[in-house]
């Protein structure tokens with residue numbers, strides 16, 4: 001399974017020896033062939049040891065309830081960057097950029113508390129009018145009757161505008177955020193711009209300089225409700241620039257967290273409507289269903305494929321003993337397809353009874369800070385789409401997917417709105 005998958009994935013997944021299944025292979029997500037591998041693991045070996053993964057040996061936790069058990073047990077399972085952090089790929093110590101997503105309590109809790117007011121209900125309420133106005137401007141400018149890239153024109157544009165607002169980042173330069181986000185989250189690969197960790201560092205050093213300058217300005221001014229000012233004035237974070245790796249780690253956490261994930265849900269929502277035209281018709285017939293469609297699309301798309309933990313003590317999960325020091329991957333993408341937890345889990349169904357029963361935002365102390373903001377952006381997008389006389393947003397070519405086992409990213413999606 002280390003080379004690009006050659007066989008029909010449905011045959012390969014059920015034919016190869018169980019111990020050769022390596023779901024950390026980013027090709028599975030780039031080629032969108034991951035489903036049968038996880039279906040087999042859930043059925044035959046739900047807590048699975050892979051000795052020769054392309055990022056080293058690791059456990060895969062693939063069932064909904066086992067993922068919950070790991071995600072909510074931070075005593076036994078560490079997120080700490082010094083232990084290995086939150087993704088399977090291990091980085092050399094001097095290249096690790098700790099941020100509060102890759103910290104354990106108490107440091108995690110102190111830093112999280114500094115930024116979480118940005119998404120407090122009152123603040124979300126205040127932001128909603130701006131989001132709606134921008135969404136309308138973007139939708140009004142879309143062509144009718146001709147092919148365009150939904151990712152670039154809508155998903156990237158809206159999420160990057162949002163991010164620029166959260167940081168109070170110079171608006172005209174906002175695509176820098178998109179670029180740094182892409183660079184930070186790519187799996188390194190020969191022949192691409194990010195072909196090594198050294199190259200990634202070189203590019204992100206530019207981001208570091210840029211944010212350092214913004215930080216210095218904000219630190220001198222009175223506190224304001226933007227993320228840089230909050231961090232620059234926060235008791236637990238104001239000295240971050242003296243720890244450049246941690247400084248950059250936290251900035252990148254907010255850039256990637258607030259950008260790629262929501263962006264891919266926006267692109268995924270258009271794919272879902274095309275794959276399930278009956279659901280689109282149902283939605284047009286009853287726009288109030290946007291409320292349950294949005295969490296369903298976040299489940300169906302599962303923008304974060306896996307999060308990793310490192311075992312701090314011997315612990316039993318799903319009948320297997322995970323040994324102290326082992327790497328453990330929680331495959332959200334698989335837990336969200338677990339039929340024991342979610343009925344007809346493979347299907348996109350916009351009026352589920354419990355649409356928020358999914359793993360896409362994680363659980364426990366690291367549960368996504370921005371979940372309500374992400375839902376609000378998607379809700380506004382679809383409310384405004386449904387006010388238009390668009391019979392469909394037709395996908396007219398295959399989505400281009402990214403080589404990553406962390407983010408389920410779509411980098412291009414050709415669409416056409418009938419004229």
Ligand code: HEM
Nearest residue numbers: 100101257258261262304361362363366367368369370374
């Ligand atoms: C659909 C969109 C999104 C998805 C699917 C998503 C998913 C996730 C996941 C899986 C985690 C880790 C949970 C865990 O380890 O248990 C996480 C954490 C986080 N997310 Fe999101 N996210 C989304 C949107 C956002 C937005 C819009 C923001 C920023 C405003 C954001 C900021 C964060 C932060 C700061 C953390 C770290 C929380 C911590 O460690 O305490 N996310 N997110």
